[in-house]
Structures are given as C-alpha cells and as structure tokens.
Amino acid sequence: MKVKEIYKTLDYGPAPESDKAALEFLASRGNKFDQYINGKWKKPNSKKYFDSVNPANKTKLAKIAEGNEKDVDDAVKAAKKALPGWVKIGGHARARYLYAIARQIQKHSRLFSVLESMDNGKPIRETRDIDIPLVARHFYHHAGWAQLMETDLKDYKEIGVIGQVIPWNFPLLMMAWKIAPAIATGNCIVLKPAEFTSLTALLFAEICDQIGLPPGVVNIVTGDGKTGAAIVEHPDVQKIAFTGSTEVGKIIQRSTAGSGKKLSLELGGKSPFVVFEDADLDSVVEGIVNAIWFNQGQVCCAGSRLLVQESVAEKLYKKIRNRMEKLRVGDSLDKGIDIGAIVDKSQLETITKLVAKGVKEGGKLWQPSWSCPTSGYFYPPTMFTEVAPSSYISQEEIFGPVLVSTTFRTHKEAVKLANNTRYGLAASIWTENINLALDVAPQIKAGVCWINCTNVFDAAAGFGGYRESGYGREGGREGLHEYIKLKSESKLSNKPFTRKRVSAKSNGKHDLAMPDIDRTLKMYIGGKQARPDGGYSLEVTNPSGDYLAEVSLGNRKDIRNAVEAARKNNKWAGMVGHKKAQVLYYLAENLILRKEEFATRIASMTECSMAAALKEVDMSIDRIYTYAAWADKYDGHVHHTAHRNVTIAMPENIGVMAIVCPNDFPLLGFISTVIPAITMGNNVVVVPSETSPLSATDFYQLLETSDVPAGTVNIVTGYKEELADTLAKHYDVDGMWYFGTKEGSKQVELFAAENMKRTWVNFGKYRDWQDREMGEGELFLRKASQIKNIWIPYGA
C-alpha cells in the first residue's frame, strides 16, 4: 500500500511480530520434542508423536511425544527420588533456583511470548504484556516463599510428589502457577501441559536444565487426557493440582476419592459482570473488552455474564456494540489485533454450536459488521441481549468470545442473579459508590471479586473458586497451603486414641443399677428439639453392652430438615467476631456449670474413669475458649499486589457445613469439630458420635440457653454412614467434614464430587483430640473457611 493511499484512509495495516527466532528454535530441535524426565530428554514409550498446530494459520509447528503410563511412572519415580535431596537442600537454595528461573524467563521473554502466541493463537500483545511478565513475577514471588518457609512456615513441610495437569488457555502462566509454589515449598512435580499447547512448557524445561535444577524436581510429560489420568491415578503421587473443566475436575475427584491424595481444582465458571447505573460506563465497556474478549474469551474467570441495571442497559449495549465494531481479529502475531485465533477446530465448533443454541433459545445476537479472516480458527466478538437466566447459554460456560447479558432492577436482584449459577469463580462489580461495592462483593459467591476492574492477576493474591468452580487457591499465602502440610500430621494414628476402661463401680457415685428417669433425647433442628421423621429410636449402650438410653434414629428426611434449617439461618453468619466470641464464652460458662453431669455421661458411655471424663469436659471448655479467642482474630490479609489497589484476602464462611463427628471422645470430638466450624460463621448439620451420642444430645440444652441462633447447630443422631451419605449427596450442603472409617471417607469424597463441596475427611486416620497439636488450631479454621480476594483499585 502506498503512502499516498494510506494518507487518505489512515488504516492500521499489518504489524507482524517476527516468528523467525521461534521457528529457528523449533527447527533446531528437529521440530520434534521428547519428554523431560529426571533431567533428561526421553523418547515416549509409545514411540508415538502428535502434531502441535498454530491455530491462526493451521500450520504444523512440531511433533510432541505421546506419553503413556510407563512414562508417567518414570517421571513419578524420578520425582520421588529427587524429593529428599530437594527438601534437604533448604529454603534458601530453593529460592536461588526459583530466582534463576525467573531471570531466565525474563531474559528469553520474547521467545516465550512468540512461541506461546503461535502455539495457542492468542495475541502477541497478551503473551508479551500479560502472560510472560506474570510468569516471571510468579517465580520471583515464590522464590521469596522458599526463602521464608523455614521461619514463617516452620510448622509445615512439603507434601511430596505432586501431579499437575494444566489447560491450554494460559499454557505458561498455568504452568507457573502450578510449579512455582510446589517446588518453592520442597515438593517435586510431574506436570502435563495440555496437548494443544505443550511447546512453552518444553522450552521451560530447557531453562530448568540450563540453570542446573536438580534432575527429577521438575518433570514434564506430554500427552492427552489418558496421560493426565495416569498421573492422577499414580499411587505415589500425593497431590493433584488441576486446572480445567468442571467435568474433568469431578472425574478427578471421583477417581482419587479415598486415596488420601490432596486435591486442588481450578475449574470452570460463568462469572457475573455486574454494572450499576452509577458506573463509569465508558470504562465499563473497556472492562467488558478485558473480561470477555481477552484471550478469545477462553478464560475460566471470563466475565461472560453481563448483568446490567435496567436504567442504563440500552445505553451500555449501544456503547458495547460501537466498541465491538472497532475490535480487530487476526493473526496472533499481529501487534495490532485484539482477538486472536480459537485454540483448535473442535473448540471453534463448540462455540459455533452454543451460539446457534443461544439464537434458537431466543437470545438477541449481535456481531460486528466486519468478517473474520478465514486462514485460521477465528470467531468474532459476540453479544447476546435479552437472554433469560434459564437459557442454556446463561448457565453453561461457552469458553469463547461470547457475552451473554441480562438486566436487573435492584442491587438485591443483582446479587441473586449473580449467584444463580453452579459456578463461583470470579465476579466483577462496577459502581462509583464504595458503599454499594463493598456491600455487594461479600454477597457474591466467588473466590475473586474485582471492583471496577477485571481479569487482574498477581502472584501475591489467591485465585480460585467457590462452588463448582473448584477449590484451593493459587497465589498468595493462601495458595501455599495447597502445597504444604502440618508437620504434626505425622502424629495421626491408624487406631483410635482410646482411654483405659474401668468398671462402673470404680466410678463411685455413678451407679448403673439405679434406674434413671426416662428422658426423651430428641434431635435438635432449627433451634427446636425434633422427633425423628421415621419414628424409630436407636439404643445406646456402653462398651460392655449395658443399655444407657435411646436416641432418635434420624433418616434422610431429618437431614433434609436440618439442612433447610441451617440454610435459613442468616443471623449467625452476620454476627461480628466479637459477638460470636461472646456467645462461645457463654457456652463455655454454661458447660462449666454442668461439668459433673457431662463428665458422668462421658464415663457412662465410654467406661472411662471419672477423672478422664472430667478431663475431657475441661478440655472441651478449654477448646471453646480457643475458638472464642480466634473468633475476632482469624482475619484476612491485604496483599501486596503489583497494582495500585487494595487487595483484601478475606476468609468467608463456606455456608452450610455437614460435620460427621468422631466416635471416640463423645464431647471433645463434638466440640473440636463443631466449634471451629461455627466460629467461622458456618451453620452446621452435625451427626454426633454414633456409639456415644448422648453428650451431643445433652449439649443442645446448652445451645438453647447460650444465645446461639436457631439453625446454627443442628444435630441429627442415627447411623453415621447412612446419614453421611445423604449429607455428602445433598446439593445444598457446601462443605463436609467426616471423621470415621477409610471406606466412609471414600464415599464422602465420591458423593461430594457432584456439587464439589469442600470436604475434609480422615481416611480412617485418627486424631488424639486431647493433643492440642492435633485437636485444634488454625488448620480447623482454614478448613472451615474459604478465601475471597477483593480487588479495589483507587485513585481520585
């Protein structure tokens, strides 16, 4: 094009970033890559390779090894072998390695950016200005955690061999999010990049080699879902970290259920983008561009659901359409485009199909007047308006550049619509009213809330979901806990910690021969004593088989009622920490008054000595004090993120939690599990000790007299495993703790996968509830809460 012509049109013209260095790199490796195992490049056992394709022009970039179970096994063995040395080398040495990795990434940043862009189809601007800088930042940040681990996290240790499976939308960034915290804290990893996008992970492996990272610390195995499954199922892997679809996340949870493997899952989303009438609408439009037209909309936390206040909806839609008209779709290496290529033909077909479905459902479709290039897999920016929340495209993740919008009338309705989803990854809230913003943010069920911004990430802040968007956090202090465990976990036992049994007589005044007044021990639901729905009772005996009493035999309907009561109670969660502490102290006070009675009950149920029973009551009071103390102290952080904003990491309650108590220590086991859960603001449905439930049924009298709001603690007695199953399957239970058998633990994890409830089970391992290290502490509070990061940029 001649200068004279351009002078008239003022078009942008092509602005290609050179692919020369990347092509040379690929050619120098023969356009063929093996797997990086134990510090060496290994041919796949399958002897097979598959193609990696540039989706912007459909050309083949390289052949990638197809790893199988044997390759995975080699990699896991290498990681296992490297582990002791990597732990022993210490935090400072690990910090040096991570720092070296960060530096190398910066030194080769353009090669990484170009290669990533070619492999994935995303714009070079995004890899150059966003992905790669964030990758380097993640390694720098975690080099710091490696350095600090021995002092700041001295009660913790590594988990061991970690299997990591990552998606294709942010190949290198997701890899950094997985690898940096894992190796910083002394773990060794086996990582599988997505089959569409393995190249930058392999370039990364070369960097690990260059800096002399000990062999086996980082192993990269390539392949498809089968290779991933081999990692997930490998018995020597202690933890799986996965980012990908909710569907696969559930498969992973079911497959690892009961194995004792730790899991962190970062899954899909249908994140709300909420616009109030007082927002800066022109800035909102740019927010939407960053929310749904960033990375072709192939972003798990994409603001794909626009909720806009009715009063400004038409005005905003018009602005969005004008903006869409100016977006540019094209080759990923063109420096002047906004939207690149969809990763693969299959994904393009999925998007096309879902958009057609949206049109069929009656959504009003809008696309810009220009057409996409046909050289690769491109899809234009798309907006649906007048879409009902019930429509398929409002509910399901499209994972493409498609915005679905609907309107709301009030902020309360906005919150309802925002939460009207199975997902809960992120939310973006736009208003110039800080009161409104800070009112709405905590009410939206999402792990990340961006106020007047969107898709902002940083290594210092946690990222991860609520509900079916998965669990666990990546980044920040909260993210570290996915890769470390308490040293005291080694104290857990395969057998229950039991007390010596003594004869009833030696307990003095407790005389079983003396007939008692028959008391009706009911269940406790919604602040009321409740008779069992089935009308049956369960006999309670002591270990010698002597009859003690009868408790209600709860069934699934009682569970249903209890969960409903827990869901209905909104008083407890809304109370400030100080007020919760007051209620807990009051509980302790009332327990002290009835110390003898509770001890007598414990002794009669367990046949322990009266002294031991009194000790259990004392410890229970002590434990209540512990959590009353924590109630106004277990608070969040303000993270040092690399932007001008306040990033608040706030522990929030999980919601309705089910707690299946241990059988041993009828009172202390109940207190040690129920009290931390309610301290964090959860409402709980408790299944007390099946063998010794009477301490719990006695306890509801204390609940009634200690100002605990109705529905906060609901107690259903009966057969533990049966009730646990019902709870684990219940869609309206958000979290579940289970202290029981190995088999029962497996069942809970298996059933919980369906709605991704946060579970904490004991895999048949026992705690000594009398040991403070095992029986109480921040671990319990962490398990009873989830971190929400709220990003609040500022500037007058």
Added chain:
Amino acid sequence: MAKTKASQNGVAATKKKSQNSRERNAGIPFDPDLINGLNINRSAVERRGATLATRRSVKKNYQAAWLLKAIGFIDLTTLAGDDTRGNVIRLCAKAQSPVRQDILEALGMADANITTGAICVYHNFIKDAREALGNSGVPIAAVSTGFPAGHIPLKEKLKQIELSVKAGADEIDIVISRWMVLNSDWKALYKEVKACREACGNARMKTILATGEIPTLTKVAKASWVCMMAGSDYIKTSTGKEPVNATLPVSLVMTRCIREYYELTGIKVGFKPAGGIRTAKQAIAWMILIKEELGNEWLDPYLFRFGVSSLLGDIERQLEHHVTGRYSASFRHPLGGTTSY
C-alpha cells in the same frame, strides 16, 4: 485481518447523520443534568490509556503516512517570553514547508501540499505572522484571555479576544477560570466561556481546561461538558505551562465527552492535546486514541490538533529514517520557530 465492509447493523447505520462537518458548535443551553451524574473512574481510565498504544501498531508505509498526517494536526507553537518577530517568521516558514522536499518526493507526497494545521503565538505576533503566512492558508491561532493563568477580569478577556480577532487571528485559544472548576461553579464557567465564544465572532475558539490544575478526572469531564455547552469549537487539555500537561487518560476522558456530546447534539467538537507531546511515537498514540474513541472522521485538522513546539522535529527524523533506512540527525532538518530541539 479484519476488513471493514458496508455495515448493516453496525455503528455507521445507527449514528445520526451528521450535518455539514464544517458547521460550528453553537453551543446549547446550560443543562446541569448533563454533568451531575458524571463519574469517571481513574484507575479504569488509566488502564485503557496504558493499553491504547500497545493494542495497535502502525508500521512501515503506514507509519510514514500517519506521521505525514500528524503534521497537518500540528499547531506549531511558540509561546515564550523571548519570542521576537524573527523567530515567529521562522516558525511561519516552517509551518508552510514542514518537511524537506526530497523526503516528500521519496514518499510520493511532493504534491500533497503538506503544512501544519496552524501556527500558535501570542497576540503581539499576529501581525508578523499574517505577513509571513500570506495566502498559504495556514491559520493563525492566538492565545488569549490572560493566558496562561487567566486571572484577569472578564471584560479584559473579551477585549483581548476582540483585539486578536481584529489583528487577523483565525483561531483563539482561551483559558478557563480554574477557580470556577475547583469551586464547582459550573454556571459561571458556562457564562464566561459563552461570552468568550461570542467575542470570537468568526474565529474558531479552542478552550483550554488546564487539566493539570483540575484535581479529578470527574471534574475534567464536567468542565469539558460545560465548555462544549458554551460553544467551544475545540476543547484543549493544557496551556503547556502547567506542571502536568496532556496525558492519555485526560485525553480519553475529554474525547469520550466529545463523543457523547456528538451523540446528543449531532455536533462534532474538536480536541487539542497540548504540552508534553514531543515524539512521533506519542503523536501516533494520540492518533490511535482519536481513531479508536472518536473514529476517522475526527482525524481531520478541523477537529484535531496537537499543541506542540518540538514534535515536528522528531517526525522529520522518523520520516527521513523511513526513506533512507538510516537514523537521522536533527541538524539535517531546517529549524522552525523554537530552538528547543
């Protein structure tokens, strides 16, 4: 690459048919409702500002064409205490032939009659400039109304304008009373700007907000609206004398106001960033901003100007580099009115 084709449901069809684009902004009655609800989010605007020029790139022949176009947007300016007839005449000569002929020939643009958009001087040099520019068609802009601080009585301001118009100024760059913005006395600001507009007569009026002295972007937006309502032909960021002059975030806010004013009234108001724009790269960033936020129609000297003194020098060097493939040197290009480059 994205291609533009006839729009069916796109912007072009839905936009109001504009009147003759040479029509001036006569202003509209003061309407507080148009400014009361304005709210600008600084962080979000800065984010957009920071990525405007990273999302677009103009290379090779495109860059050369854009830079030539940029020259036509320049208000070639000298506003110094030591200005004399001599350097003003030199400035006027530069405005009429801003690029070396051999460079223009190499670019195939020898016959394009490229001049700067205008020259901009103090009142006292209007007469000299008039003589120097002759029939070249390059307009003369004069700064006025107690430039740069504006702390003189309104009566004096109006008199200054009248004198400059009479002396032959085609365009008048006025400064607003910043204290009215700080005190949110929008009605007073409206009245004053309207009075200036009337005093301008046929001369086109550029209204300088001095955004470096306006504390918030929200007030920048409100001041932009008031000045457009009062009939400004252009709104302009700065005098060049404030500690902070034209920035992309401020320009974003002002251009977005211009867009909304156009959507409301069908009238296109011009925009002039001034101060601090010294490099070809910056000039292109601003042109990208205009193209993205307002569209190609605004990439027209009638609606867009740069208030600059040294930008032209960098553009000349870039153009020579484009033609020869060698990096240029400033002494290879004829001097203009200032010796600051």
